[in-house]
Amino acid sequence: SQTIHQWPATLVQPVGSPLSLECTVEGTSNPNLYWYRQAAGRGLQLLFYSVGIGQISSEVPQNLSASRPQDRQFILSSKKLLLSDSGFYLCAWSDIPVMTFFGQGTRLTVV
């Protein structure tokens, strides 16, 4: 069966520090992969999606970047975090049309 691993679960980082959040999917091949962010009191907003290795589409301009070095690995990064980057980040995947599955999420607090 397919599973998704996202880590870390919580993270506290100082302003200006780098960021790396990792997500891996097991039990499937060539999935679509997504990074969503949920700011406090708001819905989820799509940040990046990828339909294949090295293929990244950005949905909103921001301080973050994404990479897909392997078929089932999706990484969210930042060179210098801002206070506004705080939020709950969710990795998601889809290999069946119209079915999206979410990871457990990472709560990022930038201080």
Next chain:
Amino acid sequence: AQTVTQSQPEMSVQEAETVTLSCTYDTSENNYYLFWYKQPPSRQMILVIRQEAYKQQNATENRFSVNFQKAAKSFSLKISDSQLGDTAMYFCAFMKHDGNEKLTFGTGTRLTIIP
């Protein structure tokens, strides 16, 4: 671009009662899907129910059903015989049928089931 609006930030209902959560959306697309996701305190996003826009019949999953009004662009969720475990944030979401599977979410409704 698509937008999804949930006008009820919070709702509460007594256990075993029925509650309806509202959602409206705006799109120029004709082929799309609508979803309700549940986010309990664990923050895990769980799919509750899905509706294909080309289907007139309303989707039903056990105690959960939707009222899909395509012309009015309305997609409400009805929870019957509510249970304490239904306490969660509920998000309405839209997906254009283009193979990219990108979801556009509303801002959510916090539902509390009162014992």
